[in-house]
Amino acid sequence: MTMKPAIGLLALAALCAPVVATAPARAQASGELTVAFGAEGTAVDPIKYAAGVDHYYIGQMFEQLVRPDPSLKETNWLAEKWDISEAGGKPVIDVTIRKGVKFHNGDLLTAEDFEYSFRKLRDPKVSRWSHLQAAVERFEIVDAHRFRLHFSEGDGSYVANQLQLWAIPKKYYEQVGEDGFSKAPVGTGPWKFVSRTVKEDLKLEAFDDYWNKEHRPKVKKLTIKIIPEDLTRVAAFKTGAVDWIDAVPPSMVEEFTKMKGVKTLSLVTGNNLFIDFNTDMKGSPFADVRVRRAAAHAVDVDAIIKSVVFGQGERYVQVGKGSAGYDPNLKPLAYDPKKARDLLREAGYPNGFDTPCYNLTTPREPNIKEVGEAVFAFLGTVGIRCKVQGLEYGAWIVMGRRGRSGPPIMDGVISWMWSQNLPGDPAIPWAGHLHSYVEGKGWGSYSHTADAKADAMVEELKRTMEPTKRVALIQEIARYKNENVLGGLTTYRPKVTFAWREDKVEFNPWPYPGYYRGFQDVALKK
Amino acid sequence: MLGYIAKRGVHGLVSIVGASMLIFAISRLSGDPVLLMLPPEAPQSLVDETRRHMGLDQPLWMQYLIFAGKALTGDFGNSYRWQMPALDLVLDRLPATIQLAVAALLFSMALAIPFGVLSAVHRGTWIDNFGKGFAMLGQAMPNFWVGLLLILVFAIHLEWLPPFGHGTPAHLVMPAIALGWYPVAAQTRIIRSSMLDVLDSDYIRMGRAVGAPDWVLIWKYAFRNAAIPLVTMLGVYFAAMLGGAFVVEVIFAWPGLGRTVVEAVFSRDFPVVQAGVLFTSILFVLSNLLVDLSYGVIDPRIRRDG
Numbered sequence: 087m088t089m090k091p092a093i094g095l096l097a098l099a100a101l102c103a104p105v106v107a108t109a110p111a112r113a114q115a116s117g118e119l120t121v122a123f124g125a126e127g128t129a130v131d132p133i134k135y136a137a138g139v140d141h142y143y144i145g146q147m148f149e150q151l152v153r154p155d156p157s158l159k160e161t162n163w164l165a166e167k168w169d170i171s172e173a174g175g176k177p178v179i180d181v182t183i184r185k186g187v188k189f190h191n192g193d194l195l196t197a198e199d200f201e202y203s204f205r206k207l208r209d210p211k212v213s214r215w216s217h218l219q220a221a222v223e224r225f226e227i228v229d230a231h232r233f234r235l236h237f238s239e240g241d242g243s244y245v246a247n248q249l250q251l252w253a254i255p256k257k258y259y260e261q262v263g264e265d266g267f268s269k270a271p272v273g274t275g276p277w278k279f280v281s282r283t284v285k286e287d288l289k290l291e292a293f294d295d296y297w298n299k300e301h302r303p304k305v306k307k308l309t310i311k312i313i314p315e316d317l318t319r320v321a322a323f324k325t326g327a328v329d330w331i332d333a334v335p336p337s338m339v340e341e342f343t344k345m346k347g348v349k350t351l352s353l354v355t356g357n358n359l360f361i362d363f364n365t366d367m368k369g370s371p372f373a374d375v376r377v378r379r380a381a382a383h384a385v386d387v388d389a390i391i392k393s394v395v396f397g398q399g400e401r402y403v404q405v406g407k408g409s410a411g412y413d414p415n416l417k418p419l420a421y422d423p424k425k426a427r428d429l430l431r432e433a434g435y436p437n438g439f440d441t442p443c444y445n446l447t448t449p450r451e452p453n454i455k456e457v458g459e460a461v462f463a464f465l466g467t468v469g470i471r472c473k474v475q476g477l478e479y480g481a482w483i484v485m486g487r488r489g490r491s492g493p494p495i496m497d498g499v500i501s502w503m504w505s506q507n508l509p510g511d512p513a514i515p516w517a518g519h520l521h522s523y524v525e526g527k528g529w530g531s532y533s534h535t536a537d538a539k540a541d542a543m544v545e546e547l548k549r550t551m552e553p554t555k556r557v558a559l560i561q562e563i564a565r566y567k568n569e570n571v572l573g574g575l576t577t578y579r580p581k582v583t584f585a586w587r588e589d590k591v592e593f594n595p596w597p598y599p600g601y602y603r604g605f606q607d608v609a610l611k612k
Numbered sequence: 613m614l615g616y617i618a619k620r621g622v623h624g625l626v627s628i629v630g631a632s633m634l635i636f637a638i639s640r641l642s643g644d645p646v647l648l649m650l651p652p653e654a655p656q657s658l659v660d661e662t663r664r665h666m667g668l669d670q671p672l673w674m675q676y677l678i679f680a681g682k683a684l685t686g687d688f689g690n691s692y693r694w695q696m697p698a699l700d701l702v703l704d705r706l707p708a709t710i711q712l713a714v715a716a717l718l719f720s721m722a723l724a725i726p727f728g729v730l731s732a733v734h735r736g737t738w739i740d741n742f743g744k745g746f747a748m749l750g751q752a753m754p755n756f757w758v759g760l761l762l763i764l765v766f767a768i769h770l771e772w773l774p775p776f777g778h779g780t781p782a783h784l785v786m787p788a789i790a791l792g793w794y795p796v797a798a799q800t801r802i803i804r805s806s807m808l809d810v811l812d813s814d815y816i817r818m819g820r821a822v823g824a825p826d827w828v829l830i831w832k833y834a835f836r837n838a839a840i841p842l843v844t845m846l847g848v849y850f851a852a853m854l855g856g857a858f859v860v861e862v863i864f865a866w867p868g869l870g871r872t873v874v875e876a877v878f879s880r881d882f883p884v885v886q887a888g889v890l891f892t893s894i895l896f897v898l899s900n901l902l903v904d905l906s907y908g909v910i911d912p913r914i915r916r917d918g
Contacts, residue, residue, distance in 0.1 A: 128694050136649060210661050214650050217658050268696060284694065284701065285867035286778065313776055313865040321763045321775040480643045480880055487647055504652060518653045528655030
């Protein structure tokens, strides 16, 4: 893989309008708010974060250089400005961090803290995401508030994913160690840690010295209760034990919207669901584009969204609304069972065919098992007869995973998902399931597709750091992918619904990478 | 008596070691935890390196020896999922589960004993039928459904009890009922049939003949003997409640061990599964030992024979 000189010449100062810090300080926070989340994070140290759900908790206490605002616009956050340039034919990101930002323990944020964070994040013994730092070959501290990241080759995902570094206090971390930090984490975020009881709750307190005077909580104490059972969480809300809940069950959203004194908000999540086909196995019917198109015409995705997930999903075509490269003109292949049967006949399957169909049964999204069953039933109506096999999460991962020589285990159709994050960028997911599997190179770790043109475009996207060029390239890939039904048939992005007591709570949801649960702007009404 | 305890202790130790070997092997049959831990785009080199770092590239027998050696020193390793010591996680959660299991057991006995005794004494009457019917109801309803009904009635409509959580006696009421109602039917049947046998025995007839009051005969003499089969089963019920608490813990957001271990099973979090199962085995062995020792208290003949 060679690097094209595509990212040179660019100084992207335009990316860099500072957000705030100019507004006058507001009155001190007061009062207490108790909320309930359905899922529990496993780590409160951003270096050790393991899954998206960890962001629900980490995102309250820790911050990154860039973050999306409530309208999903990428905004400079701890970075005052940053740009991309080139040195010696290789890309460099030059970051100036905001001055005067304090950690919860009073330490001032400096470039050294980011350098320490970088070192920790690239250590596979500590971080599960070390591969995301693999293209950075050097971290250069210019001065206390400025540093440069020197890349060995272009890495578009680094830019797309909010520059991927968390602010952690070097001095304190070294002093207390990894275990100590997990027990008493210290960040720069609007909430500081008070206590955590696994399986019970996380208690936080508003940080009085928080740098952002405009967007900060006006509640003094926040308790996040963990209530995994949907109906118990609803009961907790109805009885007043909590005043805000996430993940209102889809079947109850309508009831909540009609509830007096209750405000609800449904927002699309960063997860992207699709149905993948094995096109990479000799003799697979899905190697023929006509069969894949037939499958796409066979499934009424809108009906599934309406009936199976009660409207709690947003149809997307390759790239979701608001994501980099979203193209409103790109339309899905329409539901047309007659056309689907004609295509199958053309492809040499006048009587259809039998195929294994693998369904995820672990509820990683609401009604996910039923969605898979509905899709497979639609396929059956045109002659793609599924022998359905349900898989719990671990078995499902193994079924989809490549990473060994020879053909994939997945030999038919599988319901799959891959987060494109929020606001969204498909580079990493496409590298994983659209690019063909290449042993030892990190491409196609869950791919059942082998298409040389798609491979070339995905590789170019990976190298491209300049946002405008990325958008054009994503749109080109999306068109090609859609037309050829490659890397799966995209279906919908699930929505999550929040509910809170309107007379008591003011809440403006902020996303943290991928997930809207940031209590950045929250207040109690008098 | 000390010899008896020592003998039972050795048996218990063998059971615990056996359980640890079994769970060690079974948990590893469930698949590779590394794929669940790492993000999907993680390259194979990182997967392999993580596997090495966790010692999962070693042969199974070697992994077991390392685990057993460390476990003897109280080191069960770090949870793959929670990235904290597995033992801390288990010991933090264990008291809540024991509390729930004990409360549920007390609840079940509080119903089963009067129902069983009264059913036997008033055999064939409406009291007998009501007792059996109420007990059967608990067996006929799955505990997650009972839990949700209790929340609906006592938390939402009547607002008497908190719908979830842990910390006060009020928090314990509904989870204990949801978990404890199920075994009431079986316990009632044991006591009823045992009481029927005892009530038919010579010494009870003799008692009646000499004019001893019924309540004395039933509760002081008959029940004490009839209780032995129930006591035998208590250890089993207690263990079943420890193991079966998972669903109830999820429904009531009860921060117990059952929920922790089941989640660990699904995420292939071997250290937590191993530590959790080992401690549950220890509790099981201890509860059975206590049951055995309690026979002597209930029936002096057993004490003398022992």
